[in-house]
Amino acid sequence: MYLYHRRKVNGQPNLGWLRSAYFSQIQQLVRQDPVYYALVAATNPERNWRQISFPYYMKAVLPGDYIFFQHLDINVKRYLECGRGKNRIQTSLTLTQENEEECTYVVPGFHSKIAKWWRDLNTRHEGSHTTAGQKIQDHNGNCLKTSDIYTAQDQEKYGAPVPVVCSPGDIRISRPEILHGSGSSKMNGVAKTKRIVVNPWFVGIQEDHSTLDIPESGSWELYSACHRDHKATRNTPSGQFNVHGLPPFRFPASVALRDISALSDALVGLRRWDDPLVMRERDVLLGEDEAASWAFVHRVRARAIQLYKGNVRLARELEEEAYGGSSYYWQKREGKSIDVQYEVKRAEFEESEVEESEQSSAEESEQSSVEESEKSSEEESEQSSAEESE
Numbered sequence: 001m002y003l004y005h006r007r008k009v010n011g012q013p014n015l016g017w018l019r020s021a022y023f024s025q026i027q028q029l030v031r032q033d034p035v036y037y038a039l040v041a042a043t044n045p046e047r048n049w050r051q052i053s054f055p056y057y058m059k060a061v062l063p064g065d066y067i068f069f070q071h072l073d074i075n076v077k078r079y080l081e082c083g084r085g086k087n088r089i090q091t092s093l094t095l096t097q098e099n100e101e102e103c104t105y106v107v108p109g110f111h112s113k114i115a116k117w118w119r120d121l122n123t124r125h126e127g128s129h130t131t132a133g134q135k136i137q138d139h140n141g142n143c144l145k146t147s148d149i150y151t152a153q154d155q156e157k158y159g160a161p162v163p164v165v166c167s168p169g170d171i172r173i174s175r176p177e178i179l180h181g182s183g184s185s186k187m188n189g190v191a192k193t194k195r196i197v198v199n200p201w202f203v204g205i206q207e208d209h210s211t212l213d214i215p216e217s218g219s220w221e222l223y224s225a226c227h228r229d230h231k232a233t234r235n236t237p238s239g240q241f242n243v244h245g246l247p248p249f250r251f252p253a254s255v256a257l258r259d260i261s262a263l264s265d266a267l268v269g270l271r272r273w274d275d276p277l278v279m280r281e282r283d284v285l286l287g288e289d290e291a292a293s294w295a296f297v298h299r300v301r302a303r304a305i306q307l308y309k310g311n312v313r314l315a316r317e318l319e320e321e322a323y324g325g326s327s328y329y330w331q332k333r334e335g336k337s338i339d340v341q342y343e344v345k346r347a348e349f350e351e352s353e354v355e356e357s358e359q360s361s362a363e364e365s366e367q368s369s370v371e372e373s374e375k376s377s378e379e380e381s382e383q384s385s386a387e388e389s390e
């Protein structure tokens with residue numbers, strides 16, 4: 001349903017993001033899952049158990065979407081000065097089968113090399129007026145795109161991005177200092193398969209129960225209101241301005257998944273973390289009595305699934321009521337031919353896919369693997385980074 005309602009916002013391509021889905025049932029389910037939360041709390045460098053999910057859209061890559069990007073989701077200068085942003089562990093839950101070409105790429109161990117790389121980079125570009133030199137001097141935001149500054153020599157010295165292939169149900173957890181990206185050079189950054197990923201974007205809440213780890217990404221009060229009203233925020237989880245995908249209205253078929261547990265409420269800002277019932281459930285979940293912890297998880301999940309199923313039925317009804325003859329579910333029931341909103345016309349994509357496949361077969365027989373690898377590197381360095389966040 002959400003893919004059917006996917007549209008370009010202000011003429012901007014979607015780049016593999018599903019900007020119509022901020023509060024789909026699966027997103028709400030993942031945000032409020034106790035095991036997911038326990039993993040986030042346990043991997044937080046300061047063991048900050050006060051977390052809230054940032055209400056953001058999900059990833060839904062369709063064939064033909066341009067998905068190549070490479071970046072760091074921190075302000076590198078501020079991180080190295082005072083550790084700012086180090087607590088925002090990045091996680092994602094994959095719902096489809098990925099492959100080595102179409103998955104997240106990470107540079108393993110980059111957290112222990114980032115300081116040296118940044119020094120090298122600044123020395124290399126000292127006094128330089130090139131685009132890269134200027135970019136490094138001007139770096140001031142909470143995201144640094146690296147496809148044009150993390151060179152082949154850097155990859156040799158500090159590590160090349162490696163694919164992290166996930167299967168349905170897999171969770172990826174990585175530190176914020178890990179350089180990462182999407183899309184391999186072999187496919188020129190263009191997706192060939194469908195890929196769906198949920199990013200619950202948990203953010204630490206400071207002791208005043210208002211300020212967040214990255215203050216410019218908003219406040220607890222703001223997130224709480226967004227979850228309550230099913231509205232999007234003006235900022236991204238990194239604190240950047242949301243220029244691409246801010247929907248101007250609440251999606252008419254958005255149904256709140258609520259009353260799962262007190263702890264689940266806290267994860268979406270519907271209760272404070274100092275609520276005694278929340279603290280009681282937190283103690284059971286994160287406590288040493290493993291049997292009690294799992295009993296709590298099973299109880300909460302059973303309730304969540306029951307509510308989820310009921311909400312899916314309600315969402316179908318609301319979507320039909322809101323969109324009438326243009327409704328996804330109405331058209332489906334009437335046996336109409338419905339397709340999701342591909343940004344490349346389906347016929348054009350299939351055509352180019354055939355051409356590419358024919359071309360690559362011919363190239364394979366003519367070129368050595370070394371030549372192919374060199375070509376891919378050149379092509380990759382020419383591509384611009386396309387993603388705002390992952």
Ligand SMILES: [Fe+2]
Pocket residue numbers: 071072073180388389390
């Ligand atoms: Fe990212």
